[in-house]
Amino acid sequence: MSTSLLYHAFGIRGYEYIRTDYHGGATIFTIRQDPHDCRCSACGSRRVVSRGHAERQFLALPIGSRKTTVALPIPRVECQACGLVRQVKVSFADPRRSYTKSFERYVLELSRRMTIRDVAHHLDVGWDMIKEIQKRDLSRRYAKPKLKHLRALAIDEIAVARGHRYLTVVMDLDSGAVVFVGDGKGAGALKPFWKRLRPSGAKIEAVAMDMSGGYQAAVRANLPKAAIVFDHFHVVKLFNDKLSDLRRALYREATDVQHKDVLKGTRWLLLKNAENLDPEKDEKARLKEALKLNEPLAVAYYLKEDLRRFWEQPGRRFATTFLDGWIRRAEASGIKVVQQMARTLAAHRSGLLAYYDVMISSGPMEGTNNKIKVMKRQAYGFRDREFFKLKILAIHETKYALVG
Numbered sequence: 051m052s053t054s055l056l057y058h059a060f061g062i063r064g065y066e067y068i069r070t071d072y073h074g075g076a077t078i079f080t081i082r083q084d085p086h087d088c089r090c091s092a093c094g095s096r097r098v099v100s101r102g103h104a105e106r107q108f109l110a111l112p113i114g115s116r117k118t119t120v121a122l123p124i125p126r127v128e129c130q131a132c133g134l135v136r137q138v139k140v141s142f143a144d145p146r147r148s149y150t151k152s153f154e155r156y157v158l159e160l161s162r163r164m165t166i167r168d169v170a171h172h173l174d175v176g177w178d179m180i181k182e183i184q185k186r187d188l189s190r191r192y193a194k195p196k197l198k199h200l201r202a203l204a205i206d207e208i209a210v211a212r213g214h215r216y217l218t219v220v221m222d223l224d225s226g227a228v229v230f231v232g233d234g235k236g237a238g239a240l241k242p243f244w245k246r247l248r249p250s251g252a253k254i255e256a257v258a259m260d261m262s263g264g265y266q267a268a269v270r271a272n273l274p275k276a277a278i279v280f281d282h283f284h285v286v287k288l289f290n291d292k293l294s295d296l297r298r299a300l301y302r303e304a305t306d307v308q309h310k311d312v313l314k315g316t317r318w319l320l321l322k323n324a325e326n327l328d329p330e331k332d333e334k335a336r337l338k339e340a341l342k343l344n345e346p347l348a349v350a351y352y353l354k355e356d357l358r359r360f361w362e363q364p365g366r367r368f369a370t371t372f373l374d375g376w377i378r379r380a381e382a383s384g385i386k387v388v389q390q391m392a393r394t395l396a397a398h399r400s401g402l403l404a405y406y407d408v409m410i411s412s413g414p415m416e417g418t419n420n421k422i423k424v425m426k427r428q429a430y431g432f433r434d435r436e437f438f439k440l441k442i443l444a445i446h447e448t449k450y451a452l453v454g
């Protein structure tokens with residue numbers, strides 16, 4: 051071992067190598083700092099007087115599977131310039147950290163391919179240490195995304211844990227990046243976002259959201275010039291939920307066994323877009339049979355398929371005629387859930403038609419929501435909410451993806 055190897059292999063520079071010890075399977079390098087090379091850590095002055103030292107150990111890069119530790123008596127000095135007594139700075143580790151910067155980089159490198167548990171196991175350290183290293187790195191890179199360029203947003207809530215725990219996610223629809231994650235849902239969850247958005251000078255033109263009303267008033271109050279678009283994705287999802295309710299109710303009411311059986315397997319078929327039905331699995335025929343047996347279900351299904359055409363109109367005028375016609379037909383259907391849908395759409399008419407002024411949709415949010423669902427199932431779950439939020443902010447960066 052040498053001072054030069056310390057630098058080239060372990061990233062430790064400006065210290066003198068003293069000796070190597072082997073203890074319990076670990077390799078310990080003792081190093082020291084030249085007392086004439088000390089500066090005040092507060093003001094940087096070289097006019098310092100030695101006041102003893104503090105023994106510290108740092109985890110360094112392992113040698114193969116052997117743990118490596120660096121032992122350093124950190125000089126404590128009294129500064130003649132500012133009068134403070136302080137430990138001098140350690141160049142190879144961040145303040146208050148018990149590992150070297152190169153160890154930290156190694157952990158991050160492994161984290162791109164291994165779960166937190168695997169990295170911890172491989173390096174023989176605690177799960178929390180690996181998580182903290184990831185968390186600090188995520189925080190440095192993603193905690194405060196730039197907002198100045200934002201133009202079109204999507205706002206959505208996601209359920210993150212049992213017991214109705216939610217997060218509110220704001221996405222930049224131009225880049226697909228998540229730019230804010232708030233606690234809870236509704237207007238309150240967005241407060242910290244407005245606080246950061248205001249000084250950024252961003253000019254938001256449009257915001258896509260669902261029709262539930264949770265975010266609408268907050269967006270109107272904070273972005274009075276932005277168009278609110280109740281988007282395709284959420285409207286179809288809402289109708290699909292109603293279609294599922296209807297199917298369930300019909301299933302409960304059905305007395306005929308054969309009738310019940312036909313309904314049973316149709317849940318996904320009803321929600322699928324007609325053009326995606328798989329001919330090889332006979333999906334079209336099965337759906338047709340179910341619809342033949344249930345007139346209300348058939349009416350609701352065809353109204354759903356028809357509603358999708360609202361977003362394919364050549365312009366606002368056609369779209370207006372289409373929407374009003376659809377609402378009339380739905381109201382005339384006599385089916386309760388469909389009539390509810392008609393009333394909801396009528397109440398949100400202008401926000402639906404706004405699509406023809408700014409063609410945005412929360413569609414890209416769906417992919418992000420699915421990735422968040424996968425993260426939720428991973429080992430760390432929701433134990434550290436801040437960590438989870440940071441991971442959501444980094445979710446679009448496939449190059450940066452950390453496993454587990």
Ligand SMILES: [Zn+2]
Nearest residue numbers: 090093129132
């Ligand atoms: Zn000083």
